Amino acid sequence: MKTVIPLAALAAVSFAHPAPAEGPRDAILAAYAAAAAAESPSFAGFSAERGRALYLGPHTGGKPETPACATCHTPDPRARGRHVGTGRGIEPMAVSASPTRFTDAADVEKRFSRDCPAVLGRPCSAAEKGDVITWLAQQ
Amino acid sequence: MLPILAALALTLTVSPALAGENERVPPVTHAATLKECGECHMAFQPALLPAESWSRIMDGLRDHFGDDAGLPDDVAADIRAYLVGHAGRGDGRLMRITEQRWFEREHRFRDDVRKNPDIRSKANCEACHRDAARGRYEDD
Numbered sequence: 001m002k003t004v005i006p007l008a009a010l011a012a013v014s015f016a017h018p019a020p021a022e023g024p025r026d027a028i029l030a031a032y033a034a035a036a037a038a039e040s041p042s043f044a045g046f047s048a049e050r051g052r053a054l055y056l057g058p059h060t061g062g063k064p065e066t067p068a069c070a071t072c073h074t075p076d077p078r079a080r081g082r083h084v085g086t087g088r089g090i091e092p093m094a095v096s097a098s099p100t101r102f103t104d105a106a107d108v109e110k111r112f113s114r115d116c117p118a119v120l121g122r123p124c125s126a127a128e129k130g131d132v133i134t135w136l137a138q139q
Numbered sequence: 140m141l142p143i144l145a146a147l148a149l150t151l152t153v154s155p156a157l158a159g160e161n162e163r164v165p166p167v168t169h170a171a172t173l174k175e176c177g178e179c180h181m182a183f184q185p186a187l188l189p190a191e192s193w194s195r196i197m198d199g200l201r202d203h204f205g206d207d208a209g210l211p212d213d214v215a216a217d218i219r220a221y222l223v224g225h226a227g228r229g230d231g232r233l234m235r236i237t238e239q240r241w242f243e244r245e246h247r248f249r250d251d252v253r254k255n256p257d258i259r260s261k262a263n264c265e266a267c268h269r270d271a272a273r274g275r276y277e278d279d
Contacts, residue, residue, distance in 0.1 A: 063205075082256075082259075083179055083180070083259075084259070085179075085205070085206065085259065085260060086179055086180040086259060086260050086262060086263060087256075087257070087258060087259030087260055087263040087266060088177075088178075088179055088180045088181065088263070106211075110210075113207075113209075114206070114207045114208070114209070117207065118206070118207070
């Protein structure tokens with residue numbers, strides 16, 4: 001009997017999460033959702049459409065050479081990007097193309113903390129971070 | 140690759156005098172350096188700069204040649220120790236590899252090199268040196 005229960009539990013988990021990366025990504029989104037609710041009482045969930053608009057821009061207020069996420073990551077998030085300053089290749093942002101995207105909370109926060117000021121001239125809100133991740137997880 | 144090779148032929152004139160062991164440096168073996176530095180540019184080998192230059196770079200990550208490259212203190216300290224501990228020689232007053240005298244002696248760039256989307260930067264070693272990430276620069 002000892003092995004039956006863990007196996008059953010494992011089966012249930014694997015049905016609920018067909019891709020192994022969804023657990024960490026869901027946890028990151030849940031943390032941003034909690035932060036977004038704290039930032040704004042009217043927060044009613046993430047929007048892939050808002051995330052797409054934020055990603056594509058163009059924005060003003062940030063560095064002139066980076067008016068959008070798409071500047072370096074290309075308008076198609078399933079494509080490889082390229083750092084506009086250094087020429088360094090960047091793996092695709094779309095989860096379908098890069099399955100480990102948005103699975104390390106510290107890395108995700110590091111990138112947002114650097115890239116939002118470069119693009120927008122200000123930090124992203126928790127809602128904006130969740131919107132972008134939600135959209136890219138569907139691409 | 141053809142545009143890159145054509146650009147290489149046009150943008151560089153090369154001194155053959157230094158071919159050989161001088162054009163190889165030990166590759167980066169430190170995982171955090173490969174990950175964090177390599178996220179935005181090739182993780183440059185520590186022997187390409189003197190220790191003082193690496194210290195200055197690690198002191199100023201929040202404004203890293205115009206980009207925010209800030210890291211948690213423990214990660215930055217780990218990377219600093221690796222870079223300083225394996226540093227090479229050069230002018231410690233200069234933070235850019237591309238401003239070191241040996242670099243300038245070895246390279247002649249056309250003025251429009253930055254406009255080439257396959258190159259972008261003098262620091263994009265791999266645009267021309269295909270094995271640069273392994274510390275091999277003799278293929279010029």
